[in-house]
Amino acid sequence: MLFALVKKSAAAPARTGGASIGVDWGLVSMFTTSTGQILGQNLHTWLTERDSELTALTAQLQRHGLKPSKSARFRALNTRIRAYVRNEVGRLLNQLATQDVREIVVEKLDFRFGGLSKRLNRIVSRAGRAAVTKKLASLTETSGIAVTEVNPAHTSRTCSGCGYVDARNRTSQQRFRCRFCGRKLLADINAARTVLGRSGVQGGWLCWSRDRVLAWLDREFTARWRYDPTRLRERPTARGRSTAPSLPAESIAA
Helix, strand or coil: CCCCCCCCCCCCCCCCCCEEEEEEECCCCCEEECCCCEECCCHHHHHHHHHHHHHHHHHHHHHCCCCHHHCHHHHHHHHHHHHHHHHHHHHHHHHHHCCCEEEEEEECCCCCCCCCCHHHHHHHHHHHHHHHHHHHHHHHHHHCCEEEEECCCCCCCECCCCCCECHHHECCCCEEECCCCCCEEEHHHHHHHHHHHHHHCHHHHCCCCHHHHHHHHHHHHHHHHCCCCCCCCCCCCHHHCCCCCCCCHHHCCC
8 A cells, every 4th residue: 555645735815905917928038927027938939949849750750651640759849848948937926926917817718829830839738828827826825916717808908098909909929009089008908908908897798799798898899978069070880990099108007
């Protein structure tokens, strides 16, 4: 009979001081916070390099009629990628845990990267989602940091200042400029602030569909700006799309 000693520490008390911060999982950086911190900027470059290795190795094995899953080199590279993602997730979230933070607000996670192969996206998705979920749970238990999940629908296209939703707000992968109020900032910071704002909504809309979230955002936006003729020359159309954005950028603090 085999016995094992398992040591279990008491859970840390919930933090009562500190800030609530929104965290966005991004393409250029692993994590971006609503306070403007940019963490893990080398992730995509590293993954792109490994993707080239993975693609070349897969093609080589297929030319020889071999299944990638039967190759020790292929399995070792997969293991290396998963380990790197797990280590980076742990390292970066540990950085956040050392700060004066009582709550971390995150999207219900979806780990996918543009420009990478489907095979590598599957690897990163599985490793990243599992690593972040596990690490966030650990931070709650060991550091007393509350973790709140919110619906990710349209966070990348919603202005964190005025609430206007439009795919064209995101002018590039890195830049965000609201077509209604003119707010300009890094796209991932805007998304993180939008994520943080949803923590105040009951349940974070977790059970809502993308269409239902969009309909709610549009109603809120229209109701917010409809009755201010000094700021809005033309009432937004249905779905919150204004054909004549006219609100001066300085009217909403960055």
